[in-house]
Amino acid sequence: MPYINGIGLISPQKTVDTHEFLTEIMEYQADFLKCIEPVYKKYIDPIQSRRMSRLIKMGIASAKISLMDAGCDMPDAIITGTGLGSVEETEKILGEISKDEKFLNPTPFIQSTYNTISSQIAIQLKCHNYNSTYVHRNFSFENGLLDALMLMEEEMAQNILVGGIDEMTFNHLQIIRRVGQWKKEPVNNLKVREYQTPGALAGEGAAFFTLGKEKTAESYAELLDVLTLFDIEQTTSIPDVIERFLEKNNLSRPNIDLLILGVNGDIQYDPVYYQMSNDFFPGVPQAWFKHLCGEYYTATGFALYAAANILKRREYPPIMQLNDLQPSSWKNILIYNQLRNINHALMLVRAIS
Amino acid sequence: MSQRIFITGTGIISCLGNNLQENLASLLSTKSGLGKIHYIKTILKDELLVGEVPFDLDGLFDLAHINPSDAYSRNALLGIIAAKEAYDHARVLENPGIETGLISATTVGGMDRCDLYYHDFLTNDSRNSYIDVYDCADSTEKIASILKIKGFITTISTACSSAANALMLGARMIQTGHLDRVIAGGCEALTKFHLNGFNALKILDKSPCKPFDRHRAGINLGEGAAYLVLESESALKKTGNQPICELAGWGNACEAFHQTASSPDGIGALLAMKKALDLCGMKPESIDYINAHGTGTDNNDLSEGRAIETLFGSSIPKISSTKPFTGHTTSAAGSIEAILSILCIQQRVIWPNLNFEVPINELHFSPVKTLINNANLNVVMSNSFGFGGNDTSLIFKKTSNI
Numbered sequence: 001m002p003y004i005n006g007i008g009l010i011s012p013q014k015t016v017d018t019h020e021f022l023t024e025i026m027e028y029q030a031d032f033l034k035c036i037e038p039v040y041k042k043y044i045d046p047i048q049s050r051r052m053s054r055l056i057k058m059g060i061a062s063a064k065i066s067l068m069d070a071g072c073d074m075p076d077a078i079i080t081g082t083g084l085g086s087v088e089e090t091e092k093i094l095g096e097i098s099k100d101e102k103f104l105n106p107t108p109f110i111q112s113t114y115n116t117i118s119s120q121i122a123i124q125l126k127c128h129n130y131n132s133t134y135v136h137r138n139f140s141f142e143n144g145l146l147d148a149l150m151l152m153e154e155e156m157a158q159n160i161l162v163g164g165i166d167e168m169t170f171n172h173l174q175i176i177r178r179v180g181q182w183k184k185e186p187v188n189n190l191k192v193r194e195y196q197t198p199g200a201l202a203g204e205g206a207a208f209f210t211l212g213k214e215k216t217a218e219s220y221a222e223l224l225d226v227l228t229l230f231d232i233e234q235t236t237s238i239p240d241v242i243e244r245f246l247e248k249n250n251l252s253r254p255n256i257d258l259l260i261l262g263v264n265g266d267i268q269y270d271p272v273y274y275q276m277s278n279d280f281f282p283g284v285p286q287a288w289f290k291h292l293c294g295e296y297y298t299a300t301g302f303a304l305y306a307a308a309n310i311l312k313r314r315e316y317p318p319i320m321q322l323n324d325l326q327p328s329s330w331k332n333i334l335i336y337n338q339l340r341n342i343n344h345a346l347m348l349v350r351a352i353s
Numbered sequence: 354m355s356q357r358i359f360i361t362g363t364g365i366i367s368c369l370g371n372n373l374q375e376n377l378a379s380l381l382s383t384k385s386g387l388g389k390i391h392y393i394k395t396i397l398k399d400e401l402l403v404g405e406v407p408f409d410l411d412g413l414f415d416l417a418h419i420n421p422s423d424a425y426s427r428n429a430l431l432g433i434i435a436a437k438e439a440y441d442h443a444r445v446l447e448n449p450g451i452e453t454g455l456i457s458a459t460t461v462g463g464m465d466r467c468d469l470y471y472h473d474f475l476t477n478d479s480r481n482s483y484i485d486v487y488d489c490a491d492s493t494e495k496i497a498s499i500l501k502i503k504g505f506i507t508t509i510s511t512a513c514s515s516a517a518n519a520l521m522l523g524a525r526m527i528q529t530g531h532l533d534r535v536i537a538g539g540c541e542a543l544t545k546f547h548l549n550g551f552n553a554l555k556i557l558d559k560s561p562c563k564p565f566d567r568h569r570a571g572i573n574l575g576e577g578a579a580y581l582v583l584e585s586e587s588a589l590k591k592t593g594n595q596p597i598c599e600l601a602g603w604g605n606a607c608e609a610f611h612q613t614a615s616s617p618d619g620i621g622a623l624l625a626m627k628k629a630l631d632l633c634g635m636k637p638e639s640i641d642y643i644n645a646h647g648t649g650t651d652n653n654d655l656s657e658g659r660a661i662e663t664l665f666g667s668s669i670p671k672i673s674s675t676k677p678f679t680g681h682t683t684s685a686a687g688s689i690e691a692i693l694s695i696l697c698i699q700q701r702v703i704w705p706n707l708n709f710e711v712p713i714n715e716l717h718f719s720p721v722k723t724l725i726n727n728a729n730l731n732v733v734m735s736n737s738f739g740f741g742g743n744d745t746s747l748i749f750k751k752t753s754n755i
Contacts, residue, residue, distance in 0.1 A: 078607070084488055085510075094464075097545050098471040101396045109550030110612050110740070113460055114489065114510035119741025122609040128624055131607035131743055132518055135489040136508040143507045147522070150529045175474045178481050230506045232498050 002152050002160070003352070004220040006070025006210035008062035009305045010035050011293045012189075012203055018069045021309040022317045025292070028189045032168045032182070032202035033294035037061075044124070051107070052120070055086050055167045058206040059117035060124055063161055067125075069218075070210035076157035077130035078118050079147050081140030081164045083297020085114035087172050117165060130156065138339040139228040140164060141207075141298040142347065146226045148211050163208035164298030173202055182295075183265070190319070192265035192291050200264035203294010207301025209308075215352055220308035224332075224348040225249050232342050238272075239280040242334070245346055256284055257327040258310065260303050260320075262337035264290040272341045285316070285325035292319070300337050304347060307333040311351040358524045359589050359596035359752065362443025362582030363692045364435040364538075367679045368404035368575055371416060372438055377696060383724050385678050385707055387561055387573050393465070395545045401557060404575025404680025405543060406431065419499070424482040426463030427576075429492035431685075432540030435578035436496045439536060443582035445500070448592040454505035454532045456523050457493040457580075458515030458539030460684040462486070464546040492540055505532060510684065512739030513646075514605075515539050516579070517687030517747055521603040523583045533588040538580030538688035547683070548574060554613065562649030562681075563708040564674035565658065565720045569649045575680020579688035581695075589755070598698050601732070601750040602635065604628025608742025615652050619660030621744035622646075622736065626664050629734065629746040639732050640670045640748070642703055644694040645720070646736040647674020648681050657736065658716040671728075673721045677707035687737035691747060694735040698751050703728050 009015040012033035013026050026036070035058060040049050043061040052060075059080070067075065089112040096103040110116070115133040122131050130151065134143040141164030151157040176182050183192075183199040192201045211223060227245050229236065246252055259281050261273040277286050293302040310316055314330045335347040366372065368386030369379035379386060390398035392409045406413070413430035414421040417437070425433075436455075440446070445453065463486030470480040485491055493508045505526070509518045516539025523537035551557050551574060558571035583600060584592060606628060608621030615621070630637060646657055654674075661669060675693050682689050697703055706720035731751045738744045 083490070093546060093550065094467055094471040097468055097549060101545060101549060103549055104553055106550065106553035106555075109547075109553060112550075113512050113740055115460075115512050115739065115741045115743055116612065118511075119607065119609075119612065119743060122607045122742065123611070126609050128607050128609050128620060130605050131511070131741075132522075132605065133510050133743075134507060135510040136493065136506070137488065137490040139490075139507055146531075150525055150531075153529055154525065171475060175484055175487075178474070178478055179484050228507070229504055230494065230497060231503045232494070233501075233503065236503065 001222060002211040002213055003215040003222050004209055004308045005212040005216050006066040006072065007220065007305055007308060008065030008069060009207045010037060010058050010062045011205040011302055012036060013292050016065065021313060021315065022319060025319050029186055031186050032173050033189055035204055053086055053089050053111045056111060056117055056120050059165050060121055062206040063121045063163060063208040066208040066210045067161065072159045072210050074125060074127055075159045075161040077151050077160045078121050078127060079132050079144040079162045080118040081134040081144035081298050082114055082117060083137050083140045083166050085135065086112045086116065087167055087169050091169060091171055138297050138337060138343050138345060141301050142226045142228050142345045145223065149226065152213055158213045160211045161208055162211060164301035165206040166204055166296040166298045168202050168204045168296065189291050195265060196267055198266060198268050200266040200295035203296050205293050205296065205302055207305055219352050221311040221352060222350045224350050227346040229344045230342065234341055238276055238344060242346065249348055251332060253281065255332050256281065256334045257329050257331050258285045258287060258333045260287045260289060260307055260333060260335045262290060263288040263322065264295040269341060272338055285327050286322040287320040288322045289320060300335060300345065303335045307335060307349040311349060356528045357586055358527055358600040359584045360581050360598055360600060360695065361584050361594035361596055362439040363597065364438025364442060365579040365689060365692050366406060366431055366434045367577030367682065367689055368406055369679060380678060380704055383705060385561065387680055393543050395548055397548050397552060400559060401548065402559060402561060402573045403543060404573060406576055424486060425495060426486040426492060427465040427542035428459060428463055428540050429495040431542055431578040432457060432492045432496045433499050436500060436536055436580040439580040439582050440500050443594055444592060451534045451588045451591060452532050453502060453534040454526060455493065455497050455502045456507055456509065456519040456535060456537040457496060458509045458519040458684050459489050459492055459541055460510045460512055460515055461541055461544050461547050462489040463491050464544040465542050468545040511743035512741055513683050513686055514737040514739035514743045514745040515684035515687060517737035517745035518605060520581060520600060520688060520691060520747060521605060521745060524600050524603060527583060527585045533585045535583045536580050537583060539685040540578035541576055541682055541684040543574060543576040556650050558649060561708050562677055564647035564649045564676055564706055565654050565713060566709050567711040567713050569651065569654060571650050572648050573680045575682040577682045577685050577689055579685060579692050581688060581691060596752045598695055599750045599752050600747065602629040602633035602748030604632060605745045608744060610742050613740050615656035617656060619656035621742045622657050622660035622738060623663055625744040625746040629748050633748055637665045638668060640734045641730040642697055642733045643670055643672045644690050644733065644735040645672050645674045646738045647676055649676060655713060655715060658713060662717060669718045671703050671721050673704050673706035675704050690735050694733045695749055697733055698730045698749060701728050702726055
């Protein structure tokens with residue numbers, strides 16, 4: 001508990017159609033991966049959508065796809081995680097302010113606040129229920145999920161809409177390139193690990209999940225638990241943290257059928273994943289996903305989409321395979337993601353029994 | 354789910370003072386902290402009235418005891434100063450071995466530095482060390498690093514209710530057994546970014562704000578930070594701290610009406626207050642004082658006032674907005690006003706709603722006009738409402754028996 005009953009994902013892959021699961025893979029040679037956006041008029045009144053930023057449109061559309069997928073009209077809570085919020089709108093304001101401080105159009109300011117996505121979804125649904133937004137780098141989405149798990153435990157909610165959403169712009173890419181977080185030149189996304197250079201390939205995405213206390217005939221999987229850990233001094237043993245996390249959920253290492261890692265092609269930090277998985281999970285199938293969606297603060301939304309689909313369909317797309325091993329059963333998937341070896345995040349997903 | 358949430362430490366910096374004692378002294382002397390802009394470089398400096406913390410960045414580095422050569426935003430420094438005071442007050446360092454988290458709220462984040470360096474970010478490498486301050490998590494991670502908090506840390510942004518939601522999450526994480534002790538609150542520094550943003554929305558009053566007054570004309574923005582230390586019953590047994598009071602109720606609801614305007618009947622405010630009361634099994638008549646959101650805009654005060662009248666009927670508790678003292682400190686308002694509300698319980702006072710003269714036509718109550726002494730307060734409600742209709746209400750209660 002809770003059950004993942006619906007998913008809406010807008011990503012650089014063809015993920016909008018919930019009946020398909022990574023059947024056709026998009027290959028890019030690019031500075032960063034951009035989302036393949038749906039035709040919004042299916043989800044948003046065109047008169048309204050004209051005034052909305054791209055991020056807000058992606059948020060509303062993925063939220064609606066998720067709710068439709070779950071057959072849920074009115075969630076008991078709406079929670080969004082976004083590491084950067086509305087980069088495009090913020091840049092418009094900063095551009096004007098850093099020049100002569102003359103800006104008279106309040107629309108970018110209104111749309112720049114991080115909670116705009118959650119509140120615009122609420123306005124669309126006329127949903128007066130619990131509404132919150134997490135904005136903590138690569139914890140944003142996981143903290144939203146944790147909030148949802150608590151609301152279920154507190155018996156405050158039956159169905160919750162939780163999402164992770166971030167956008168990338170060329171200006172922002174250029175700024176972050178200065179500090180070495182992104183690859184310096186365009187790369188092939190599917191071969192991103194072969195460059196052996198510092199920096200990741202940037203991406204973006206909007207993933208909303210409808211979590212339910214009750215499972216349905218269409219449920220994907222069960223979200224067992226989530227954990228985030230900040231350790232700037234890097235004194236914590238991550239294997240120990242994982243061990244305790246599994247124990248808390250009455251599991252141990254041999255119960256993990258598949259490990260999904262946040263490997264992104266950055267030679268500075270990918271070894272963190274390889275060391276952990278080789279030392280601690282030898283002989284366990286390992287998957288990756290960031291070559292499909294790029295790196296962004298809420299990229300684990302894509303990983304949860306993948307884990308949920310793998311468990312529901314019992315299909316492990318070859319494009320995700322990081323080693324040659326195949327799952328021997330289809331029960332438990334552990335997702336591990338980290339940022340600079342300081343911000344660690346875990347998610348545990350189980351097949352519907 | 355009956356864990357009690359004890360408040361054992363508070364820390365605050367605002368235009369009223371650099372710490373709790375200075376803030377208290379200003380409040381008791383009913384002296385507003387609003388004034389002209391001296392330290393933020395903006396073309397609006399002679400035009401607007403704000404609640405500015407009277408230090409430049411170097412002055413804040415001094416107050417925070419941090420080396421000024423490092424890349425800190427004004428926001429992070431304000432946060433560190435207040436969080437450190439709360440942390441010391443609750444003697445966190447002397448009581449290790451208690452699962453402790455940090456939940457901080459901000460929306461504008463490090464925009465004070467981005468205001469200045471954005472052009473450099475785009476064109477050269479001279480300000481690369483400041484690139485990290487762009488996002489909201491930066492100030493939280495800086496606070497966590499200074500206080501040596503590892504494990505659970507997060508950042509919430511729900512505009513002007515952010516810090517109230519941080520406190521609510523802190524209480525819930527204790528109740529659900531995730532943490533035993535939480536440092537929760539928010540920080541927000543004045544920036545050109547949001548001074549101009551609010552100015553473009555035409556909701557800033559150029560003279561001192563007048564919440565709940567018929568002739569109210571808008572907001573004065575403010576800045577600051579405030580953090581509270583929350584402890585579970587088991588943590589309290591270990592620390593031996595004397596609780597200041599309890600966080601007894603919390604409610605979060607959404608207007609789902611408009612991105613920046615409140616609904617005419619204040620549905621979000623009403624639901625948030627009702628949820629907070631229901632959670633702790635209290636009736637409206639238990640509330641002795643409401644520290645209102647009361648921004649001084651036409652829209653908020655009418656909407657909040659109507660919601661209060663709907664919930665409390667004819668027996669409306671004492672109400673005031675303290676924003677004429679502090680300015681509207683946006684993402685920090687929820688925790689700054691939480692501390693101001695708690696001070697009312699502790700000091701047996703009710704803060705006046707400065708600048709109030711004439712009641713709003715459509716409403717049937719007036720806020721408290723002058724400082725009330727010897728007030729016997731047991732239960733106090735604090736409201737925080739934000740853009741996007743993110744409304745949160747908190748209830749603080751005097752601790753009787755432990």
